[in-house]
Structure formats: structure tokens, C-alpha cells
Amino acid sequence: MSKVFIVDIARCTGCYNCQLVCKDEHCGNDWSPYAKAQPMTGQFWAKVEQKTVGSIPKVKVNYTPTFCNHCKNAPCLAAAENGAVYRRDDGLIIIDPEKAAGQKQLVDSCPYGAIYWNEALSLPQKCTGCAHLLDNGTAVPRCVEACPTDALIFGEESDLKEQLAGAATLRPELGLAPQVYYRHLPGQFIGGTVYDPEEEEIIEGAKCRLLSGGKTWIDYSDDFGDFWFKDLPEGKFSLVITAKGYKDVNIEDISTIGDCVSLGDIPMEKK
Numbered sequence: 001m002s003k004v005f006i007v008d009i010a011r012c013t014g015c016y017n018c019q020l021v022c023k024d025e026h027c028g029n030d031w032s033p034y035a036k037a038q039p040m041t042g043q044f045w046a047k048v049e050q051k052t053v054g055s056i057p058k059v060k061v062n063y064t065p066t067f068c069n070h071c072k073n074a075p076c077l078a079a080a081e082n083g084a085v086y087r088r089d090d091g092l093i094i095i096d097p098e099k100a101a102g103q104k105q106l107v108d109s110c111p112y113g114a115i116y117w118n119e120a121l122s123l124p125q126k127c128t129g130c131a132h133l134l135d136n137g138t139a140v141p142r143c144v145e146a147c148p149t150d151a152l153i154f155g156e157e158s159d160l161k162e163q164l165a166g167a168a169t170l171r172p173e174l175g176l177a178p179q180v181y182y183r184h185l186p187g188q189f190i191g192g193t194v195y196d197p198e199e200e201e202i203i204e205g206a207k208c209r210l211l212s213g214g215k216t217w218i219d220y221s222d223d224f225g226d227f228w229f230k231d232l233p234e235g236k237f238s239l240v241i242t243a244k245g246y247k248d249v250n251i252e253d254i255s256t257i258g259d260c261v262s263l264g265d266i267p268m269e270k271k
């Protein structure tokens with residue numbers, strides 16, 4: 001038996017409900033032996049990461065809800081003394097609030113930053129998967145139940161094969177086998193607008209060819225002269241723009257490493 005979370009980024013509107021209800025469930029509520037109360041400030045067991053990518057005029061805001069990943073190869077478990085972190089039969093990773101007292105090293109053991117330090121209680125704390133609810137017959141954690149767009153799914157891994165197909169995890173290079181999966185994680189984008197400086201008009205239907213590592217992506221400028229390549233990997237690209245009656249435009253060394261790219265207004269000279 002192994003429970004998984006699935007987050008569908010395409011359905012997430014960034015409403016922060018998951019973050020709020022986690023607070024409602026755990027702040028001021030001592031659910032020992034699962035967890036002691038989460039403090040009112042400073043901890044986000046469910047955290048919606050907001051990232052603005054690109055630059056004016058091509059800007060996008062991405063929302064990524066994050067939680068403890070309940071990793072199969074959990075370094076927090078290895079870093080715990082006295083069995084203070086354990087894996088349940090359903091796969092959820094729990095910090096024992098009695099045994100973990102004083103074990104501040106657990107905070108640094110999690111490369112996802114999912115463990116917080118409760119100074120008042122001298123206790124590391126994190127998402128419990130709402131195990132206290134599951135053990136009392138509730139089908140899903142509070143955050144999942146509260147998501148208005150069904151962007152969050154929780155259930156048996158074996159029952160969710162279809163939804164898990166093609167899903168990714170955060171930072172897979174760490175090799176921790178996270179049990180929180182993501183669908184439709186946004187890739188990088190490159191966008192711009194082509195125009196004729198002489199006529200002071202945008203150019204519609206310009207063919208934009210993006211090249212990187214032997215791969216080619218094609219888009220055509222729309223009614224506003226805009227082209228927009230979405231869901232690109234991080235890397236270096238070159239762009240060739242062609243339009244009937246105009247000289248070709250070549251732009252080299254476009255990097256999507258670390259951010260999306262707005263190329264702004266691109267003039268095309270008449271032949």
C-alpha cells in the first residue's frame with residue numbers, strides 16, 4: 001500500500017485554499033501523536049510557490065503547490081536519531097513529536113525545505129499527510145478536500161496509474177523518489193513580436209523557427225505580430241524569422257536557463 005499526491009498544475013488557479021486550510025487544520029490543534037500544533041506564523045506545510053517568469057510584455061505567473069514529498073528514499077528518516085522519523089505502512093513520513101524534540105538537524109536534512117523549526121517547542125515539524133484524519137476514516141487530507149478545482153488528488157498509487165502516466169516529480173535529480181507527483185509542470189517560454197518599422201505595423205504570419213540541439217520548433221506570428229513558444233526545456237536556442245518581402249532575422253544565444261525570455265519587439269527590414 002502506498003499513497004501518493006498528484007498536483008495538476010494546469011488546474012491550479014493559485015487560490016491558496018490548500019495553504020489556508022492546512023493552517024486551519026493544524027494551527028492551534030495538537031494532533032499528537034501525529035504532530036503538535038503548527039505555529040500561527042513561519043510555517044507552511046502546504047505552500048503555494050508563486051513565480052513570475054519572462055519580462056514585459058511577455059510575462060506569466062506560475063503557481064506550484066508544494067508539500068512534504070513523503071519520499072521513498074527520505075534523508076530526513078536517515079538523519080533522525082532514536083527513530084524520530086518513521087514511514088507508515090501507507091508510505092506517509094511522520095516526525096514523531098515526542099522523539100524528535102531538540103533534533104534541529106532534521107530541518108537541514110530535507111533538500112526540499114519541507115521541515116520547519118518550532119522554536120517554542122524546540123521541535124522540527126512538517127506536513128503529516130493529515131494522517132490523523134485518514135486514520136479516522138476521512139478519505140483525503142484537508143488540502144485535497146478543499147481544492148475547488150480538483151487540482152489535488154490523493155490515493156493509492158495502484159489506483160491512479162492513468163493520472164500518474166507522464167507525471168513528474170520536483171527535483172528528480174536528487175533521487176529521493178518523492179511521492180508527490182506533478183502533471184503539466186510548466187516549461188520555459190520564448191516570445192516576441194515582429195513588426196515593420198517603416199510601415200509601423202506588426203507583421204502577421206511570419207515563420208519563426210526555434211532551434212536547439214538538433215530540435216526545431218515552429219510558430220507563426222499572430223494577428224498582433226506575436227509568437228510564443230511554450231513548454232520549452234532549459235537551454236540555449238537560436239531563432240530564425242522569415243516573412244515574405246522581408247530580410248531574414250537571426251537571433252543567437254537565447255538562454256532559457258533559469259527564466260523565460262521575452263524578446264520584445266523585433267523589427268524586420270523590407271528586402
Ligand code: SF4
Pocket residue numbers: 011012013014015016017018019048063065146147148149150151152
Ligand atoms: S487549492 Fe487547488 S487551485 Fe487552489 S492553490 Fe491549492 S492546488 Fe491550486
Ligand code: SF4
Pocket residue numbers: 067068069070071074075076077093109110111112113114115126176
Ligand atoms: S520532502 Fe523532505 S521532509 Fe518530506 S520525506 Fe522528503 S526529505 Fe523528508
Ligand code: SF4
Pocket residue numbers: 021022023025026045046067126127128129130141142143144
Ligand atoms: S496533507 Fe494535511 S498537513 Fe499536509 S499539507 Fe495537506 S493539509 Fe497540510
